[in-house]
Amino acid sequence: MTETHTHWRLWRLPVVLWWMAGYLAFTKVFMVTLNLTDSLPGTIFLIDKRTFPSLGEFVAFRWENDWPYPRGSIFVKRLTGIPGASVTASDRRYFVDGREMGFAKEYSKTGVPLKPGPTGVIPKGHYFVSADHPDSIDSRYALTGWVADDQVLGQAMRLF
Template identity: 50%
Template sequence: MLERLYRHFCRRAPVYLWVLVCLVALSRYYMVSINVSDSLPGVIYLIEKGTLPEKGELVAFRYAGGGPYERGSLFLKRVVGVNGSVVSAVEQDEGFKDYYVDGQFVGRAKPYSKVGLPLPPGPVGVIPKGRYYVAAPNPDSLDSRYAWVGWVTDEQIVGRAIRIF
């Protein structure tokens, strides 16, 4: 069996080498991410490295740390607020807050996570240059509604994300 496998690789070595070269060359500009949370629909995303997103686009960014995730974890969210957008929060019952970006409802912040961790509320006001408000449609999404994510900086952004599957 090992001999058959060896012969297979020997016969097809040029093909495997070209595939490897292409993967290495493209990895400078693109990467593939697998979404393991329920925050966004879809499982596989192509990330265009170094491309800053525009409002309405998906973005891949590195988590700044704190809370339930490790610093540097890759997050995928939708950009709903950019430089100059106005973020506001309206207090609701029992510590809940409704967040709005430019007057559009973007989500309700809860006072506690599903596992009981306190969730500090995210920033409000005018989004400064080089910052983004990111969100996802899932009510349990950890996004800009919470201080642990807050406004995402240009430095945190890996690139624009495109849903593949």
């Protein structure tokens, strides 16, 4: 095998992935995003802007806070509560219609106090999002709260 051939084999997958990401980024239908945390399984997600996810599927949305990520960052979480669902908390354990969503920690990994997220009936145009990872910043925390319609980008699908 020639050195040039070996060199191309090493770069083929990254080149194809970046080409796909570039193509998809310039369409108005799809986006590609990277998951930089351990909160979800997967690293690369395709966002279909035409499709709103069903309960239990991945949803992509824009982050509305300035901490700990920049405003406008793209987040992917599982859609676990829809308008009309009941969100309750007991000793910082969160439930959506009786299904446990996890424990809301009192402090972040860096020691910053974390306020618990909202409870009650999820209003029209809002959603509860979550992930199984104990350090996931999701609707269990006031930082994220309930995600509004205007934050939602579409359904996210794990590619890699």
